[in-house]
Amino acid sequence: MLPVGHQACKKAANFLVQYNVKLRIGTKEFSSLMLAPLAGISDLPFRMINRFFGCEFAFLEMISARSLFYQNEKTMKMLSSVSSDRPLGVQLLGDDIEVMKRALDLLPLGNFDILNVNAACPVDKVIRKGEGAALMKNPKKLRDILKMLVGRSMLPVTLKIRTGWDEDSVNARDVALYASDAGIEALFIHGRTRSQRYAGAVDYQVIAEVKEATGVPVVASGDALSPFLIKKLFDETACDGVIIARGALGNPWIFRETEEFLKNGTLVARPDIKEIVDTMASHLNMCCDYYGEAAGTMIFRKFFSWYTKSLKGVKPLREEAFRALTRKQMSDIIGEVGCA
Numbered sequence: 001m002l003p004v005g006h007q008a009c010k011k012a013a014n015f016l017v018q019y020n021v022k023l024r025i026g027t028k029e030f031s032s033l034m035l036a037p038l039a040g041i042s043d044l045p046f047r048m049i050n051r052f053f054g055c056e057f058a059f060l061e062m063i064s065a066r067s068l069f070y071q072n073e074k075t076m077k078m079l080s081s082v083s084s085d086r087p088l089g090v091q092l093l094g095d096d097i098e099v100m101k102r103a104l105d106l107l108p109l110g111n112f113d114i115l116n117v118n119a120a121c122p123v124d125k126v127i128r129k130g131e132g133a134a135l136m137k138n139p140k141k142l143r144d145i146l147k148m149l150v151g152r153s154m155l156p157v158t159l160k161i162r163t164g165w166d167e168d169s170v171n172a173r174d175v176a177l178y179a180s181d182a183g184i185e186a187l188f189i190h191g192r193t194r195s196q197r198y199a200g201a202v203d204y205q206v207i208a209e210v211k212e213a214t215g216v217p218v219v220a221s222g223d224a225l226s227p228f229l230i231k232k233l234f235d236e237t238a239c240d241g242v243i244i245a246r247g248a249l250g251n252p253w254i255f256r257e258t259e260e261f262l263k264n265g266t267l268v269a270r271p272d273i274k275e276i277v278d279t280m281a282s283h284l285n286m287c288c289d290y291y292g293e294a295a296g297t298m299i300f301r302k303f304f305s306w307y308t309k310s311l312k313g314v315k316p317l318r319e320e321a322f323r324a325l326t327r328k329q330m331s332d333i334i335g336e337v338g339c340a
Helices: 044-052 065-069 073-078 097-106 132-137 139-152 172-182 204-213 227-237 254-264 273-291 293-307 315-321 327-337
Strands: 009-011 022-025 028-031 033-035 057-059 088-093 114-119 157-162 186-190 218-221 241-244 266-268
Touching: 028 033, 033 254, 044 057, 044 273, 065 073, 065 088, 065 097, 088 097, 097 139, 114 132, 114 139, 132 139, 132 157, 139 157, 139 172, 157 172, 172 186, 172 204, 186 204, 204 218, 204 227, 218 227, 227 241, 227 254, 241 254, 254 266, 273 293, 273 327, 293 315, 293 327, 315 327
Parallel strands: 033 057, 033 241, 057 088, 088 114, 114 157, 157 186, 186 218, 218 241
Antiparallel strands: 009 266, 022 028
């Protein structure tokens, strides 16, 4: 059983703005705080842990249209969900219109609430295939893919982009207008160029320009690492929602904390060591139940590192955790965190 542990709140000073906690995409209404599609991370156990602490809307891991086209076993596993894992978004990665069409046909669309196209991933192996952020350099091709999906999908079609390819080709506004012309119903934008990846300053101005230029809801991302920084995204860009990625790693509490801060201007106390340990134990058990003991234990290793990142005196335990092979070994190490 996961801990509830909603602790005492402290009033934040100078909190003046009230925020909409709901976001409308197409005919559906969702939370304005969303969990991002993180490759290798946003699996079912991760999503359910975050949902327990206030995440209402989550994405699957990014799905390669080509892998789905070939019905890759790992990719099919990534589509797994349960009835309580809703509302749920699916993000497709691809640049070939025929492959994207076939992938759409293979998706169990009834399990999802929105469809997102990835034109933002900066990873080299993705870019070399012309996928992800590479599509920012070919907005007409991207528009054609989107038009096809809008015409064939029973789900609202949305798009994820970056501000541009590099500082000399910041074209998010133009890409957004092409996408709006194709009929998308929301736009997600990371406030950095592809060349920045996840470093350097977030360009709030470009996000604001995209919001002003388009007639669709805009969901912003980039350094959404705390309630304060998420509030800054809303304040600086007038965006309709924020999608949380790195801020949720080892920190599912960010959803309840941010919602409280945006609604009432109050700061929820950070989880104590017992709540952290109990949450880690629950996450480990979910991983082992979902993947099997050996695979689940190995997959949980990275989460152990994120959960304990801010804790003192746990470096030796992290080293032990990366050698753990069984659920019991990892569980025992988690127990030691509470005594560190």
